[in-house]
Amino acid sequence: MKYHRRSILTAAALLTCLVSPASSASARQHPSPDERARKIAADYSVTFSRLDRTCDWQFCRDRRLRHLWELVGEWLAAYLDAHPAASASELAASLKDLHAPPGKTPWNIEGKVLEVRPGDFLVTASIFETGTFFILGRSGDGTARVKWSIDRFAASPTANRKLRCWRVHADCGPFYGSAASLPSTAAGDARFYVDANYAGNGSTVGAQTSIWTWNGRDARLLAVGGHLVMIEDQRQIEFDGQHLVVPTKEVPRSFSTVGGSLDPAGTWTVRLTPDGAEDLGHRWRDPELQWADELFEALRKGRETTRLAAPEVVRKLAPVLGDLDSLLMDWTATGGTPEVFRIALDAVTLTFTLQRDGDHRYATAVTVE
Numbered sequence: 381m382k383y384h385r386r387s388i389l390t391a392a393a394l395l396t397c398l399v400s401p402a403s404s405a406s407a408r409q410h411p412s413p414d415e416r417a418r419k420i421a422a423d424y425s426v427t428f429s430r431l432d433r434t435c436d437w438q439f440c441r442d443r444r445l446r447h448l449w450e451l452v453g454e455w456l457a458a459y460l461d462a463h464p465a466a467s468a469s470e471l472a473a474s475l476k477d478l479h480a481p482p483g484k485t486p487w488n489i490e491g492k493v494l495e496v497r498p499g500d501f502l503v504t505a506s507i508f509e510t511g512t513f514f515i516l517g518r519s520g521d522g523t524a525r526v527k528w529s530i531d532r533f534a535a536s537p538t539a540n541r542k543l544r545c546w547r548v549h550a551d552c553g554p555f556y557g558s559a560a561s562l563p564s565t566a567a568g569d570a571r572f573y574v575d576a577n578y579a580g581n582g583s584t585v586g587a588q589t590s591i592w593t594w595n596g597r598d599a600r601l602l603a604v605g606g607h608l609v610m611i612e613d614q615r616q617i618e619f620d621g622q623h624l625v626v627p628t629k630e631v632p633r634s635f636s637t638v639g640g641s642l643d644p645a646g647t648w649t650v651r652l653t654p655d656g657a658e659d660l661g662h663r664w665r666d667p668e669l670q671w672a673d674e675l676f677e678a679l680r681k682g683r684e685t686t687r688l689a690a691p692e693v694v695r696k697l698a699p700v701l702g703d704l705d706s707l708l709m710d711w712t713a714t715g716g717t718p719e720v721f722r723i724a725l726d727a728v729t730l731t732f733t734l735q736r737d738g739d740h741r742y743a744t745a746v747t748v749e
Contacts, residue, residue: 413462420458421478424451429481437487437508438579439554446531446548449512452478452489452505453526456516460501460524468493468501471516475505494559496570496594500527504559509579511556512546515594528599542588542604545578554579555588562591562619566654570594571602573624575617577609583639584610589617589626591650591657602657603650610642623660624650630664634676635725637708644669668713668721668734671741676704689743693732696746703727718744 411419427448434442452475459474460466466474472493480488491505500517514529533539534546545552557576564570571593578586590604607628615627630646637643645665651658664670675688679701685694697704707726714720719734719741729749734741 413458416458417455417462417477420451420455424448424455424478425481427451432480432485435510437485437510438581440507440510441549441551441553443549445510449505449514449529449531449548450526452491453503453514453516453529456493456501456503457524457526460516460518468495471501471503492558494561494572496561496572497596500570500594500596502559502572502594504557504574506556509556509577510554511576512548513557513559513574515599517596527597528594533599540601540604542606543590543601545588552578557588560617562624562652563621565593565656567595571652573617575626583612584608584629587628589624589648591624593656603659605648605650605659607648607662610639612640613642613645615645622652624652624657626650628662630662632669632673632708634673634680634704635706635708641708643708643711644673666713667739668719668741669711669723671734672711672721672723672732675743680704687740687742690745693743693746696748697730700728700730700748 427444431440431442431444431448435445455478456471456474459471463470472491475489475491478489487508489505489507491503494502496502496515500515502513502515504513505511512529512531514526516524517527519525519527530543530546531548534543534550544550546555547553555576555578557574559572559574562571562573571591573589573591576588578588580586585608586606587609588604588606591602593600593602605626607626608631609627610629613627613629617627618625626648628646628648629642630644632644643666646662647665648662649660651660671688675685677683678685678688679694679697703725706728709724709726711721711723717736719736720731721734722729722731731747731749732743733745734743
């Protein structure tokens with residue numbers, strides 16, 4: 381069979397018209413890893429520059445911040461696609477290549493990455509005291525993407541109200557924090573907790589600890605607690621294999637405390653169950669101080685005090701009831717039988733003689749200064 385040269389050229393031209401545009405479109409749809417990284421980094425720099433003109437990064441609530449967090453997720457997804465065997469530490473290290481524009485705010489992104497189950501990574505990211513967290517992993521087609529984020533979760537009308545401060549534009553936020561793994565449920569779902577602080581000034585700030593499960597598709601909240609924390613408190617969250625114990629600064633009902641004081645120190649405890657978590661509540665570290673708070677509150681509100689103090693003690697305290705609602709300056713407790721408890725408020729100092737019956741305390745005498 382013979383072929384004419386013109387026919388061959390025409391066929392070649394037709395083939396070029398049919399194939400080349402599709403090939404070019406495919407190339408545009410699938411940029412190289414380096415091109416993808418450069419595009420995300422450029423977008424991040426521009427977005428950061430715009431936010432830097434509107435945000436106090438300690439309290440950034442600009443809605444455009446959501447795009448910045450999306451870019452962080454895209455960056456990590458691109459890195460994971462380019463490095464399928466990347467570890468959590470390698471993913472976290474890659475964030476150092478996302479830069480704020482030169483000459484802008486010194487705050488740059490900080491991120492920690494935790495592998496909560498094979499191939500799924502929990503990311504906590506923040507810029508100074510504005511933060512978020514999300515879960516990154518592979519989708520059905522094998523590409524990496526952000527599979528879940530607290531910002532989207534907190535925007536749901538059914539979300540726990542304590543979590544709504546994680547929304548980018550929430551007036552009560554922002555939060556920033558870190559995360560750690562917990563033992564899996566009986567069904568094999570991953571568990572983790574997020575320990576976060578509210579952005580804020582002062583030595584005592586608001587905090588939140590939340591416990592979650594992750595089944596590869598959805599995150600489910602098991603427990604969440606809000607509390608105060610003194611920023612110089614050296615205690616750490618502890619886990620004994622069953623109980624998660626969170627250090628707190630408790631809130632007295634009668635007297636007040638200064639921000640630079642750890643008192644009244646306490647803990648919030650959650651017990652892990654095979655499929656969930658049980659809130660065991662708060663406990664003060666120093667029972668003597670808690671006893672005093674309970675007595676003072678009962679006296680001020682006119683409530684029953686017979687189980688807390690002898691009638692003679694109540695009579696002696698009657699003239700100074702107005703001084704009990706004041707600032708805690710100092711306190712000491714000496715062991716023995718009886719126990720001596722001294723509490724100094726800014727308006728009055730009281731020294732109690734206490735009898736103990738197990739954890740129960742009862743004042744038999746008081747000296748008022």
